[in-house]
Amino acid sequence: MQQHLHIVCLDVPWPADYGGVIDMMNRIRAFHRLGVKVHLHYFSYNERGVPRELNIFCESVHVYERRKKTECLNLSLPYIVSSRINEALKEQLAKDNYPVLLEGLHCTGIIPFIEQMDRRICVRMHNNEEIYYKELARASSDLFKKLYYKTESRLIKKYVPTLPKNILLACVSETDVDFFREQGFDQAFLLPTFPSWQKVNSLEGMGTHCLFHGNLSVAENEEAALWLLSKVFNKVRVPFIIAGKDPGRPLQKAAALCQHTCLISNPSESEINDLVQKAHINVLPCFNKNITGIRLKLLHSLFSGRHCVTTPSMVTGTGLESACHIGNNSNAIASIISQLYYKPFEEDEIRLRKSLVETSFNNDRNTSQLIQRLW
Incomplete structure (x- = not known):
């Protein structure tokens, strides 16, 4: 019997140019490869348009407008949720009884309108949003953004316990699984993130530079890049490249003052891969005091890069600790970089990575397991 699935995405999943979208798009591709007919629904904003490429992988594509803050006056719901409760989406999902995969807590406001006794509903929890927004508030220097992030975090904390306890929650880390099970969601389970890389292709030998990459418009990534410039690469005089999406003025100025640093704005996917x-050395510090989710840039570095240097909060609970060099502070990170910069990357390290990531993050295998839960 033909399997049909509704997938509701918080954003348009193409182009796949940031972590959450990469995870969503690779899942859609995997369902398509395995013969599932995907009926895609997504919210269009940020001027990302209506890409025709999605028609290759989807049986149908439906686009909805996300509501503006002025239209969402319900102070009991987080804005990320209330802005995606849409009448047209309700009507589309009511036309059949196919399983529904909701991408992110963002899309769960629709649940009371589609919940039926024999309908399977699964929510892909990209991370623990309460913690994620709390950390965004901590990292942000913009007072208005800080207030918004704090408010969202508080509202999310109140909202999550109101979700039906019998829905499936597909979490990206064991830490998040444990958290949601403690909240009473007995059907929370681990579904690793879906990277674009399926085989380790790291090169042996010596590379040419140290690299930090990420979406530089996100507060935690800007914070990490500025910290590296001011606390680490002022001690270690080696070539340092910062690459990513939409760097702000503070980062542009800081990078310009550091003679051995190059800032690459908005590189293409092929440029980032290169x-x-x-x-x-891929240098990937993270300063979140509370740990949630997993960062795709870490997986990118482990699938394709040589040495990886990071901080504990980037790898705790991922099972990838043994493939990384971990430092607790700027002096430790600087010392590790100084030692590794002249150390060739060797075959045994590649073998370790293959054993850690190629099975755990196999998209087709993980999609097959998700299919068994949905039908």
Whole structure:
């Protein structure tokens, strides 16, 4: 019997140019490869348009407008949720009884309108949003953004316990699984993130530079890049590249003042891949005090790069600790970089990575397991 599935995405999943979208798009591709007919629904904003490429992988595509803050006066719901409760979406989902995969807590406001006794509903929890927004508030220097993030975090904390306890929650880390099970969601389970890389293609030998990459418009990534410039690469005089999407003025100014640093704004996917693979060290600090989710840039570095240097909060609970060099502070990170910069990357390290990531993050295998839960 033909399997049909509704997938509701918080954003348009193409182009796949940031972590959450990469995870969503690779899942859609995997369902398509395995013969599932995907009926895609997504919210269009940020001027990302209506890409025709999605028709290759989807049986049908439906686009909805996300509501503006002025239209969402319900102070009991987080804005990320209330802005995606849509009448046209309700009507589309009511036309049949296919299982529904909701991408992110953002899309769960629709649940009371589609919940039926024999309908399977699964929510892909990209991370623990309460913690994620709390950390965004901590990292942000913009007072208005800080207030918004704090408010969202508080509202999310109140909202999550109101979700039906019998829905499936597909979490990206064991830490998040444990959290949601403690909240009473007995059907929370681990569904690893879906990277674009399925085989380790790291190169042996010596690379040419140190690299930090990420979406530089996100507060935690800007914070990490500025910290590296001011606390680490002022001690270690080696070539350092910062690459990513939409760097702000503070980062542009800081990078310009550091003679051995190059800032690459809005690199293409192929440029990022090239930078990661040619780097001798991928440096990926994270300062979140509370840990949630997993960062795709970490997986990118482990699938394609050489040495990877990071901080504990980037890898705790991922099972990837043994493939990374971990430092607790700027002096430790600087010392590790100084030692590794002249150390060739060797075959035994590649073998370790293959054993850690190629099975755990196999998209087709993980999609097959999700299919068994949905039908």
